[in-house]
Amino acid sequence: MPELPEVETVRRYLERSGAVRAPLLAVDVRWPPMLSGVTPMALQRSLKGRWIERVDRRGKWLQFIWNTQQTLLVHLRMTGNFILRDAGDPPAPHDRAILYFKGVQLHFHDTRKFGRWIWTDCPERFLNHLGPEPLASEWAPEEFYRQLKKTRRCIKSALLDQSVVAGLGNIYADESLFRAGIHPQRRADRIAYHRVRLLHAAVREVLADAIRMEGTSLGGGLTNFRQLYGQPGKNQPQLNVYGRNGSSCPACGGTIRRRVLGQRSTCYCPQCQH
DNA sequence: AGTGGCCCCTGGCGGC
């Protein structure tokens, strides 16, 4: 489940790969409904002979900036991933699109078909609604506090709202709340400022640690996050609560509980989080 | 207008 750290990991690998600044030979969109703003044929016409200048990230969005200054926005959603393959390698099952460059192929693999590609001259139109980047220095606890004051939802739901802060998903929202000692069901607008400061710091630490570990890969199934070359991330041992329902809390030894909040499964320690 | 709920998909797995 790619969240900010997994998307950032893919971005960093892409930047160092042979797919950047190499002329595109062809693009094969094998699942056209994933495309927005362009047909497969028109995309091929726009990209052929051009190259990717750089790859940026905003929240969970990847931005492929082409030398024409146009942008291919990619959202991995639940199971999307990029895999780098050698020239001539055939498509694998669930490969939804392939970018062919000289010497290398970039395969977009997406089992559940939730991933989206948007071809646009104006990426801001699709990114404007996003809240601040949690790892940017401009993101201040005061602003976070103001955002949380505006909503009566529980803090878990507020953390998943990309307009409050961009990039958190279910795993890192649970982990951030655990690190800050805040109960996921607590109303967002009723958290004291000093505790919002703790949560602000926790979000940053959890995300930065996960990026350092190159993301979280759960289980061994096809749907799980893999790096550009197929290796899993290494963040799993850092998880304190996510997916650990019934296990003991690493801080107090109590039992981790699970409940459903806003249609999302939520894991927390009833002793440590209040 | 903010918010809860449903839906899109598919593979893996628990239970019978």
Next chain:
DNA sequence: TGCCGCCAGGGGCCAC
């Protein structure tokens, strides 16, 4: 052993 039904959760959209 085999099959059915549930579960995973990001985000768009709809209804209240």
